[in-house]
């Protein structure tokens with residue numbers, strides 16, 4: 001009886017890999033974010049990436065980061081976490097785990113808490129010093145939602161399609 005294969009990727013590598021792959025669909029020229037929601041028994045429930053809502057053309061709505069709020073992207077981009085929550089057509093997300101490539105903002109934190117997601121695994125936290133992320137962590141802590149940083153293995157995972 002041969003021993004099982006070694007070197008297979010961990011659950012966290014698998015699901016963070018799905019989140020990274022989802023982010024590759026983002027048309028945001030500056031920051032591409034991907035999310036993957038997983039059940040407590042490691043079933044993938046939903047995925048999402050940041051972009052404009054259905055019907056709001058990627059070629060007509062603004063991708064600018066500066067200028068009047070009406071003319072930059074922030075009013076219009078749906079964040080990857082919210083897209084993953086809204087893309088889920090099943091029942092409840094109670095107790096689910098969210099893998100996301102960038103730490104959730106305060107708006108997404110509210111949606112995450114209200115959806116019943118209990119754990120967040122994040123990769124980058126480049127906005128950690130912003131009021132948005134500080135408020136996000138304040139609510140997540142108050143709501144008892146656990147979050148931890150994805151432990152990068154440094155392993156290159158090759159995907160050739």
Ligand SMILES: Nc1nc(=O)n([C@H]2C[C@H](O)[C@@H](COP(=O)(O)O)O2)cc1CO
Pocket residue numbers: 028030031032033049050051065073077078079080081102103104105108127
């Ligand atoms: N956690 C997040 N998930 C997201 O999907 N986003 C989206 C909103 C914008 O489309 C983009 C951030 O643009 P920028 O400020 O890095 O140029 O990523 C942003 C954050 C940060 O809170």
Ligand SMILES: [Zn+2]
Pocket residue numbers: 079081104105106107108109
């Ligand atoms: Zn957000």
